[in-house]
Amino acid sequence: MEGKGKKMNCWHCNTELIWGSDFTYEDYCIEGEGIVSTFSCPNCNAHVEVYLGDDAIGSKTPEEAMKKYTAKLKKENNKFKKEKNGRN
Numbered sequence: 001m002e003g004k005g006k007k008m009n010c011w012h013c014n015t016e017l018i019w020g021s022d023f024t025y026e027d028y029c030i031e032g033e034g035i036v037s038t039f040s041c042p043n044c045n046a047h048v049e050v051y052l053g054d055d056a057i058g059s060k061t062p063e064e065a066m067k068k069y070t071a072k073l074k075k076e077n078n079k080f081k082k083e084k085n086g087r088n
């Protein structure tokens with residue numbers, strides 16, 4: 001896969017993060033297709049997870065991806081509420 005050589009720095013201490021591994025959304029019990037990449041910071045032990053979903057892959061800009069993502073979250077949240085109410 002391309003892009004594996006890219007470097008990412010720690011949000012907290014700016015040390016270069018060490019890539020751990022990639023998981024599928026299935027591994028994380030998330031609906032849909034996507035990849036979860038995990039990184040750790042050797043300096044402050046911060047743990048970073050990057051979620052790349054199929055929605056984000058199809059988006060042209062980060063803003064568009066964010067809009068889609070929040071819309072999806074809202075939808076799932078509503079679904080969850082309805083299911084919760086249904087049980088009462």
Ligand SMILES: [Zn+2]
Pocket residue numbers: 010011012013014015041042043044045046
């Ligand atoms: Zn750090």
